[in-house]
Amino acid sequence: MILKFLDLDSQKQNRILNAAMKEFAQKGYKNASTNEIVKEAGISKGLLFHYFAKKKDLFLYLYDYSLEIFTIEFFQRIDLVEKDIFKRIRQMALLKIDLIKKHPELYNFLYKAIIEDTPEVKEDLEQKNKQLLTNGYAKIFRDIEVKKFKETIDTDKVINIVIWTIEGFSNQILEKIKSQYPNELHYEKISKELDVYLKFLESAFYK
Amino acid sequence: MILKFLDLDSQKQNRILNAAMKEFAQKGYKNASTNEIVKEAGISKGLLFHYFAKKKDLFLYLYDYSLEIFTIEFFQRIDLVEKDIFKRIRQMALLKIDLIKKHPELYNFLYKAIIEDTPEVKEDLEQKNKQLLTNGYAKIFRDIEVKKFKETIDTDKVINIVIWTIEGFSNQILEKIKSQYPNELHYEKISKELDVYLKFLESAFYK
Amino acid sequence: MILKFLDLDSQKQNRILNAAMKEFAQKGYKNASTNEIVKEAGISKGLLFHYFAKKKDLFLYLYDYSLEIFTIEFFQRIDLVEKDIFKRIRQMALLKIDLIKKHPELYNFLYKAIIEDTPEVKEDLEQKNKQLLTNGYAKIFRDIEVKKFKETIDTDKVINIVIWTIEGFSNQILEKIKSQYPNELHYEKISKELDVYLKFLESAFYK
């Protein structure tokens, strides 16, 4: 059924995906109205259900679709050879911010999907969520080079501090992206501010 | 209209508030059913709408109510004389965790309310949310004693790191509260782990 | 929920029951439209579902209701002391015809319900159907006085012939009830014709 959708002229595909993503991101799964989606996409009610038999199917397709786009681009651009935690985390944080600026609708949708609690889709999402970018942080950092750390400290806890700091910083930026005109947030400025935080932490925890 | 509600026998008031809070926390604004609320509260449908003309009014009243209880108790118990950031933040984090264990329903309701997405109430909440405990951190720390910090560092950024670390830690604890038997999380153990993080930061940033 | 319905002013109860029975009898379970029912009953859509949470509940309630009325009146009026099969069957057939003339809507509904095959309700009906009048024939006649039958014949087969004859006769009458003005079918005339059939059979099978 979804195969049918993929054969569709891609402009119409996008109209449907964007309309649905926007509606789900704004209102969450249950409150999102298929009526609104078809109105926004400029198609008939019947057509939506011609491609996606159920609201749930549409939602989960959207989730896979957004996640795939993010994940693919993320792993294409990340340099996993870099073992220094501060360098690695630096590029990841900037890459994440960049991806969000590039695909804000996808991000809004995914962000909302992650905290979705409607029983109808919660379970399906939880299985998929494990792969998600944000949640992946911790695991990604378990194999990092630790020999540069001062001997006296608990490595796991330090990594946590670094991660939480970067998340706090990212969220601060994302708040600004949402509230202001995102274009005013220049990559360089963000990059410099991030560096300040990382230098702090580096000087504090490295030998 | 809500004034009428306050004149009500306080036992009935509580039955209504508790029933509503539970329902909203469990299902979110839109999915929460006024039918369930009145059933649980043991009152008639008409009576609920006699006191709260609209579902929205009930929800927003509940929000103010819960927030006030949290805030009042928070400021009664916090020691604002303490100017050392690590000591201050320590007591705040523990106080927060304690309040949540003491009023889990209020917290569940507030937590859900913060991420509420129903357009009908979203805007109203956003205005109020700014005052919320968690978000209030930053402002609270603006008047902290800074002279103990190493001279070379940017105080604001350090405070941010401390706050984000504590938030990360708190969220980790709250996740455990949700998923495990909350009683198994002993105050002392939490307190000790928190101290480890704070010691790290203190030794890193203090002279 | 159905208790609520019973408290309703009985005129409105009847409007709802009649409208629903008519619609189900005409179109069967699945094709019957709740929209039509509420229109015919002169109530709002919501009210119907206030009393009967689901279409299925309404249908099964109607079934129990009709069946009870038929069964109660049937057993009040039948004389089970009569052991002679021809006399017993005579009164039963006439009683059945009389009941149908008295409650044609109930009968139409029940008749359709018995052959209902919508999976949604089929199973529920099958349990209840066992008690049904028509199907009950066979069992009722197993305890009949057999000593008057000619010795050479197979009693079970004879009883079958009698039952099938009476059913054929009843159906012929019911066809007439449906197609003509039922009042023109005078009880006496029917009774006499029935007697002719029974005399045939009696003279053929009794000693």
Add this chain to the structure above:
Amino acid sequence: MILKFLDLDSQKQNRILNAAMKEFAQKGYKNASTNEIVKEAGISKGLLFHYFAKKKDLFLYLYDYSLEIFTIEFFQRIDLVEKDIFKRIRQMALLKIDLIKKHPELYNFLYKAIIEDTPEVKEDLEQKNKQLLTNGYAKIFRDIEVKKFKETIDTDKVINIVIWTIEGFSNQILEKIKSQYPNELHYEKISKELDVYLKFLESAFYK
């Protein structure tokens, strides 16, 4: 329009007819899905409606088609020279059972069509139903040899008794065909049991 259908390659014709018959028999007129029919027949949606402008047209065509096949074969095989009612009815009943075993899909379709209740087709069917095999009994027996009957009896009524008995017996057999493995119902066994009933009646009503 249906003429076009007859020009179609007969294999495809059959695929369509069989698919439709199966679907209608299983689910009834309204619930039968044209989607299922085209899927099963391996044709496109558009093509079905190219040949049969409306679902109703397809259904009624199918009805005429099935009925014709039954009727033609019935009258080819029945021996109308036989004037003895018991012999005639014997061959008819056995022929009917044989036809049903030979064309079970046609029979299932017709059987369901007879009790069809969807208003859209009900009226059309009722006109046609009068010609149906089962209902046709009565007329067929009007020209039967009556001189062997005892003089005292009402010939029409006796014929009715015979017909109703045979119908009751047939229905009993058909119930078994539906519920059990039809092949286990051996022609000879059925034939013998039928004979028992007919002997009864013959000895009762013939001189």
Add this chain to the structure above:
DNA sequence: GATGAATGAGGGTTCATTCAT
């Protein structure tokens, strides 16, 4: 104040039918 019957707009979903290709 207190009840709960009554409303009707809106929810997701199905499906015969049409029509551009």
Add this chain to the structure above:
DNA sequence: AATGAATGAACCCTCATTCAT
């Protein structure tokens, strides 16, 4: 002839809100 995308009316059901009592 043949396709299947596209339509929209109708389906059952939910629910906040109103109002007569």
